[in-house]
Amino acid sequence: MPPEPEIDLLDASRITQRLLRRTCAWCGTEVPYSGRGRPRRYCGKSCHDRSWEVRSAEARLRRDIAAGTASTEPVREVIRETVTERRTRLIAAAPPSTAPGWIAHLEELVRQLTVGELAASTGITPSCRAPCTP
Incomplete structure (x- = not known):
């Protein structure tokens, strides 16, 4: 018997892809x-x-x-920082107990508002600049 011819086996596979x-x-x-x-x-x-x-x-x-018309350097900023501190001194005083004491106390407050440090910060200008009398 004649020898059998060799059969070449070809493995073929097909892969398809489809975009969905x-x-x-x-x-x-x-x-x-x-x-x-x-x-x-x-x-x-x-x-x-x-x-x-x-x-x-x-x-x-x-x-x-x-x-060379554009820069790759970071932007530099100059910032001025101003800190303003205000210190207020409080004097603890007993409230007046008489009418003349209250008048004197209120006159002192009016003076502080019109002449003292409070006048510049508050801008209050009372119409009565003379001492108030009862």
């Missing part, structure tokens, strides 16, 4: 794919425009840096 959907390259929302044509990268015109603005701005910045 993808996400928007700008906002990440899902963009459906119909199965025909080139798949869309963006969900809409606004995302496409925003992405183009960023890409073109990066290209312009690289071009300006290469030309």
Whole structure:
């Protein structure tokens, strides 16, 4: 009997991939794919425009840096800080117990408001500058 010819076995496999959907390259929302044509990268015109603005701005910045018209140095700021402290000395005094004592006390308060340190800070100018009499 003649020898049997050797049969070459060819293992063939076929893998197919089909895109079903993808996400928007700008906002990440899902963009459906119909199965025909080139798949869309963006969900809409606004995302496409925003992405183009960023890409073109990066290209312009690289071009300006290469030309020496743009700086890569961080922005330096000079800030002046002013701290104002006000110290007030409180003198604990017993309230007056008589009518003349109250009049003298109120006259002193009027003087402090019109002449003293309180006048500059409050801007109060009473219409009665003379001592009040009962």
